[in-house]
Amino acid sequence: AQTIHQWPVAEIKAVGSPLSLGCTIKGKSSPNLYWYWQATGGTLQQLFYSITVGQVESVVQLNLSASRPKDDQFILSTEKLLLSHSGFYLCAWIEGLGGDTQYFGPGTRLLVL
Amino acid sequence: QQQVRQSSQSLTVWEGETAILNCSYENSAFDYFPWYQQFPGEGPALLIAIRSVSDKKEDGRFTIFFNKREKNLSLHIKDSQPGDSATYFCAARETNSAGNKLTFGIGTRVLVRP
Numbered sequence: 001a002q003t004i005h006q007w008p009v010a011e012i013k014a015v016g017s018p019l020s021l022g023c024t025i026k027g028k029s030s031p032n033l034y035w036y037w038q039a040t041g042g043t044l045q046q047l048f049y050s051i052t053v054g055q056v057e058s059v060v061q062l063n064l065s066a067s068r069p070k071d072d073q074f075i076l077s078t079e080k081l082l083l084s085h086s087g088f089y090l091c092a093w094i095e096g097l098g099g100d101t102q103y104f105g106p107g108t109r110l111l112v113l
Numbered sequence: 114q115q116q117v118r119q120s121s122q123s124l125t126v127w128e129g130e131t132a133i134l135n136c137s138y139e140n141s142a143f144d145y146f147p148w149y150q151q152f153p154g155e156g157p158a159l160l161i162a163i164r165s166v167s168d169k170k171e172d173g174r175f176t177i178f179f180n181k182r183e184k185n186l187s188l189h190i191k192d193s194q195p196g197d198s199a200t201y202f203c204a205a206r207e208t209n210s211a212g213n214k215l216t217f218g219i220g221t222r223v224l225v226r227p
Contacts, residue, residue: 043217057212
């Protein structure tokens, strides 16, 4: 069975500080991976996706960057947080070929003060 | 311009009633429409999905009715239970779009009163 893990569960950070959020998929090889951002009470906005290791495509940057250092790992980061970065960050995966369903992780709650 | 539009941001029904959530879309190339259910503090989970070649998809108490000509669809939750209280997102995808991009609506928060 596939499992998706996100870390940390929650963060409180200061404006201007760096951030790194992680996502790991176990039990699935070569998945497509996604990062989404969700404002409190809002919709899901796709930020980045990756089809393979080392390759990341940006959909909406929001002064964030993403990397895929391993087949099962997806990292979201920034060097300088803004207040507008607060929200719920979700990682998702899909079968690499022909898959339809995106499966979401439990999310990371971020509050920037 | 919202590509996927959910007409109600909130909906309250009594236990046992049928909740009807509406969704419409702009892009004629969308051909796959999943509905996701999200509880507070959790990631969304796929509830039910339909492809544009079908006009109806049923799974237990959940049914999608799809109208390709009108570019709209609805999710019916039959015999609503308090445990169905959640936010429901309509989403759409164009096959072969870059990265299998899903476009989400703003969500409908459903409250089922006992």
